[in-house]
Amino acid sequence: METLIETKDVSFYYNFGEENQSDEILHGVSLSIPKGQFIAVLGHNGSGKSTLAKHFNAIYLPSGGTVYVDGLDTLEEDKLFEIRRRIGMVFQNPDNQLVATVVEEDVAFALENLGVPPDEIRRRVDEALQTVRMSDYAKHAPHQLSGGQKQRVAIAGVLAMAPSCIVFDEPTAMLDPQGRREVMDTILDLSRQQGTTIVMITHYMDEAALADRVVVMDDGRILLDGVPRKVFADVELMKSVGLDVPQVTDLSFRLRQKGIPLPADVLTPEEFADALVAYLEGAPDQGGTQETGDA
Amino acid sequence: MSVVKVESLSHVYGKGTPFEKTAVDGVDLEIQQGEFVGVIGHTGSGKSTLIQHLNGLLKPTQGRVLINGKDIWAKGADIRRTRFEVGLVFQYPEYQLFEETVYKDIAFGPRNMGLREEEIRDAVADAVRFVGLKAKHMERSPFELSGGQKRRVAIAGVIAMRPQVLILDEPTAGLDPKGRDMILEQIKRYHEQTGSTVLLVSHSMEDIARYTTKLLVMNHGRIFAYDEPQNVFARADELIALGLDVPQVTHVFSLLRQRGYEIASKPPLTVEEASEEILRYLMRRKGNGTC
Numbered sequence: 001m002e003t004l005i006e007t008k009d010v011s012f013y014y015n016f017g018e019e020n021q022s023d024e025i026l027h028g029v030s031l032s033i034p035k036g037q038f039i040a041v042l043g044h045n046g047s048g049k050s051t052l053a054k055h056f057n058a059i060y061l062p063s064g065g066t067v068y069v070d071g072l073d074t075l076e077e078d079k080l081f082e083i084r085r086r087i088g089m090v091f092q093n094p095d096n097q098l099v100a101t102v103v104e105e106d107v108a109f110a111l112e113n114l115g116v117p118p119d120e121i122r123r124r125v126d127e128a129l130q131t132v133r134m135s136d137y138a139k140h141a142p143h144q145l146s147g148g149q150k151q152r153v154a155i156a157g158v159l160a161m162a163p164s165c166i167v168f169d170e171p172t173a174m175l176d177p178q179g180r181r182e183v184m185d186t187i188l189d190l191s192r193q194q195g196t197t198i199v200m201i202t203h204y205m206d207e208a209a210l211a212d213r214v215v216v217m218d219d220g221r222i223l224l225d226g227v228p229r230k231v232f233a234d235v236e237l238m239k240s241v242g243l244d245v246p247q248v249t250d251l252s253f254r255l256r257q258k259g260i261p262l263p264a265d266v267l268t269p270e271e272f273a274d275a276l277v278a279y280l281e282g283a284p285d286q287g288g289t290q291e292t293g294d295a
Numbered sequence: 296m297s298v299v300k301v302e303s304l305s306h307v308y309g310k311g312t313p314f315e316k317t318a319v320d321g322v323d324l325e326i327q328q329g330e331f332v333g334v335i336g337h338t339g340s341g342k343s344t345l346i347q348h349l350n351g352l353l354k355p356t357q358g359r360v361l362i363n364g365k366d367i368w369a370k371g372a373d374i375r376r377t378r379f380e381v382g383l384v385f386q387y388p389e390y391q392l393f394e395e396t397v398y399k400d401i402a403f404g405p406r407n408m409g410l411r412e413e414e415i416r417d418a419v420a421d422a423v424r425f426v427g428l429k430a431k432h433m434e435r436s437p438f439e440l441s442g443g444q445k446r447r448v449a450i451a452g453v454i455a456m457r458p459q460v461l462i463l464d465e466p467t468a469g470l471d472p473k474g475r476d477m478i479l480e481q482i483k484r485y486h487e488q489t490g491s492t493v494l495l496v497s498h499s500m501e502d503i504a505r506y507t508t509k510l511l512v513m514n515h516g517r518i519f520a521y522d523e524p525q526n527v528f529a530r531a532d533e534l535i536a537l538g539l540d541v542p543q544v545t546h547v548f549s550l551l552r553q554r555g556y557e558i559a560s561k562p563p564l565t566v567e568e569a570s571e572e573i574l575r576y577l578m579r580r581k582g583n584g585t586c
């Protein structure tokens with residue numbers, strides 16, 4: 001598959017080469033993200049997730065190594081516009097994103113910079129606000145919104161851009177459960193229907209379970225990289241690096257330790273219910289979760 | 296005695312403007328000393344607005360707020376003291392952090408309370424341990440930290456004041472799972488050791504189910520329920536209709552019930568409870584000789 005983002009042996013220091021240069025934050029990270037993939041990035045606080053993600057649209061430039069976006073080297077200044085056009089980013093804190101004084105202007109902001117015609121801007125802004133259910137707040141000021149409402153508007157701004165890749169930095173951290181489901185549905189829809197490449201940083205294991213691939217960062221390095229079913233199956237390893245697994249994966253793990261033969265790679269409530277019912281009814285495990293691991 | 300009492304409280308933002316919004320609408324609430332209250336509700340339901348009244352950050356449009364029986368806005372009342380008694384950790388830590396170093400930020404509250412320098416140092420050291428920050432972060436600017444690290448500084452700043460009522464607005468948003476469990480455990484310990492009252496606003500049904508003794512459910516500026524968590528989570532369909540949910544393991548038990556397996560009379564709220572219920576069920580089955 002064609003590669004969209006490629007980091008090669010990237011190292012990074014804040015304030016590189018200056019007096020107040022930080023410790024090394026990223027230690028030679030190499031990662032290749034194919035076009036159309038939905039990848040979840042996990043890792044403890046301060047492990048370097050946001051720092052790495054900001055390399056994908058050239059907000060940060062590597063101190064060592066290289067980052068290519070669709071074949072464009074992020075170190076080449078004249079490529080910046082092309083890179084930012086391809087990679088949209090939803091920041092961890094919406095306040096760093098919301099720049100205009102009116103919600104709809106904010107959502108239109110990037111589109112204006114991209115030179116999109118006014119009618120088209122109008123259409124895309126309305127559609128994006130509708131997707132995140134914030135149409136009623138189009139004329140509000142961002143500071144008049146609740147925490148979760150701000151987060152929705154920040155997401156709308158990037159949806160309106162319709163870039164070929166969106167980097168979401170903890171997009172659901174402030175959302176209610178329904179809002180989280182809706183955002184995850186939107187992300188899955190972008191991924192499956194529009195072929196958008198998705199990089200999603202999250203601390204919610206059940207969200208990461210929906211991705212095609214999970215990358216686990218630990219102290220500025222990539223520790224694990226694989227399909228969710230494989231990554232989450234090692235409950236003890238995940239917990240040892242400060243992470244977790246979905247509740248049902250944990251439940252299955254605990255019961256297995258008590259001698260109940262449930263599969264190690266259960267990821268959703270439905271799968272767990274299937275597996276337990278199969279066990280109770282004495283049937284061989286037909287959830288088939290083990291075999292479909294790479295699907 | 297109730298430590299927090301709210302009487303027909305309403306809050307209207309932008310009164311008389313096109314954006315007028317009644318964010319809290321005639322709320323009556325009484326919280327007993329020593330309770331650990333979870334606050335849940337859909338986006339924009341008025342949670343942050345309500346709790347900002349409890350330490351006087353927002354002034355009621357209507358109604359009264361009483362802390363330890365005293366109206367905090369009564370003539371001659373000392374609102375500054377209320378802010379020491381009722382500590383509030385903001386939803387976005389950036390709103391709370393402003394000093395040039397992490398140490399100064401955490402020391403800000405204790406210093407304002409008039410503590411002596413070595414008392415301040417102790418209070419900061421305790422708070423730093425509480426949230427699991429590293430010593431090397433102390434002299435850094437709070438703005439040069441990761442999202443989860445900032446959150447820890449914001450929590451430490453309020454803990455350092457050892458408030459009688461501790462209010463946390465989404466304290467675990469942005470924390471990694473280990474940090475989340477660690478800090479919630481610390482809050483629980485603080486709650487138990489000091490007998491303080493805790494209000495925890497959260498969208499994580501899992502965290503709410505694990506720690507709280509009472510659950511306040513907000514819906515469009517009003518109270519939908521104020522009850523024990525078990526009773527609230529038994530109303531799964533209503534919660535989902537409000538944009539909320541039940542913990543994932545609780546959901547598993549209703550799936551099993553739909554398939555004809557009544558594993559437990561009351562659905563479990565945590566992974567530990569779920570595991571025990573299933574094991575107990577299996578034992579019972581064995582005992583009955585059905586397999």
Ligand SMILES: Nc1ncnc2c1ncn2[C@@H]1O[C@H](COP(=O)(O)OP(=O)(O)OP(=O)(O)O)[C@@H](O)[C@H]1O
Pocket residue numbers: 014022025043044045046047048049050051052092438439440441442443444469471
């Ligand atoms: N502006 C900055 N200057 C110096 N160091 C920084 C700066 N921003 C972040 N750091 C440090 O870089 C490291 C990685 O931070 P980063 O924000 O990438 O972590 P993260 O994995 O996104 O964490 P979180 O889950 O808390 O958001 C942390 O140790 C942090 O303290």
Ligand SMILES: Nc1ncnc2c1ncn2[C@@H]1O[C@H](COP(=O)(O)OP(=O)(O)OP(=O)(O)O)[C@@H](O)[C@H]1O
Pocket residue numbers: 143144145146147148149174176308309314316317318336337338339340341342343344345386
């Ligand atoms: N400063 C403000 N001016 C006008 N309206 C506001 C202001 N702050 C909040 N609101 C509105 O009041 C309502 C309640 O907001 P509040 O922040 O209390 O919600 P919340 O329950 O904390 O939501 P969330 O879960 O998203 O944090 C929302 O509809 C919001 O748009």
Ligand SMILES: [Mg+2]
Pocket residue numbers: 049050051092169441442443
């Ligand atoms: Mg981050």
Ligand SMILES: [Mg+2]
Pocket residue numbers: 146147148342343344386464
């Ligand atoms: Mg809020």
